[in-house]
Amino acid sequence: MLRTSGLTKEFGGLTAVDDVDFALEANELCSLIGPNGAGKTTFFNLLTGTLSPTRGTIELRSGDGDGGWRDITDEEPHETASLGVHRSYQITNVFPTNTVLENVRVAAQAHGDDAAKFWRNAGAFEDHIEEAYRILDRVGLAEEADTPTESLSHGAKRQLEV
Template identity: 55%
Template sequence: MSFVLEASHLRKQFGGLVAVADVSLRVREGSLHSIIGPNGAGKTTLFNLLSGALKPTTGRVVLRGRDITGLPPYRMAHLGIGRSYQITNIFPNLTVLENVRLAAQAMGHDNWKFWRAASAFQEYEARAREIIERVGLQDKMRAPANTLAHGDKRKLELEILLAQDPEVLLLDEPTAGMASEQVPELMKLIAEIRARGNKTIVLVEHNMDIVMNVSDEITVMHLGNVLAEGTAKEIAANQVVQKAYLGELYN
């Protein structure tokens, strides 16, 4: 089994504040790998380092054996690391369909090939429709993005991400702010994406029921470090993790 994404000894300091102290992590191809840990543990900062939004103070990020440390986000995205940026990636005045189609187009490499513009447009639009139907929102395709309810915006973010067709999806609390009845649907979808087998998912999620159900592998972060890693079973049984984190959540 091979590792698609590897972080070694990543560290990120903001002045005197150490957000990520020393994180090494290996993500297996095709797996769903969750990162858990209390607020402020450094999970989002780690995602920022993995996606190029931030350059690490020290340490390396390796994608399929290639050192991609410090590359800008658009280069990371073209190499196959996709990250949902919450809201900011959405064009508010464009419709759901236009937003998803543009995301597909942006990754298409052929924006300047005018002679095939018409057929390419059809292709991208068809891809966008297929993704929208898979994730939901098919009855809102023509709705401007800024008219969507919060939970639907989270779905649109996921659709935009899928349209970019990344090999590795970094999902930072995809269920945050969703109405609780929408959560199982989203998780089913994430499980489906995983089951298709050609994507690797790295998930940050606070809901332990979800994490314990869907993860192949879990890395527990605490104060910018890796506290433990293992399968859901191993993590649930880990005394150190229970003391530091799980116990406090289930109390």
């Protein structure tokens, strides 16, 4: 699903990520562990396009069913996110007093043609509400749609954020 080959990031004389070959298959779960300064955050920033590698490649299995690979090495963060490669940060970034549905509806609206129409009744955004329900179903939070976000567990908030 995602792989790197010879991935390297140098900052002047410091090599933060050194010749990493990595592969993650669909439905596989893994953890990246190590002490502070080991290059974990830099590695994630490379995968998501926040940083450009000094050398190496990052590839994502194409979703068109042919099993081929797409080179995403030079993609911008918004491009990798649209392909499904994104990261979350240590501090959860959600609207705590809004419902789970409203958090996702706002995100869906932000990507639509009417992103700047904030002064309308939220109920007028039926397409975004429908999309929000589809997303919640996909990430396993559909049953929490009407729950205030502040009532979710930390893990569920992380799930919502992604």
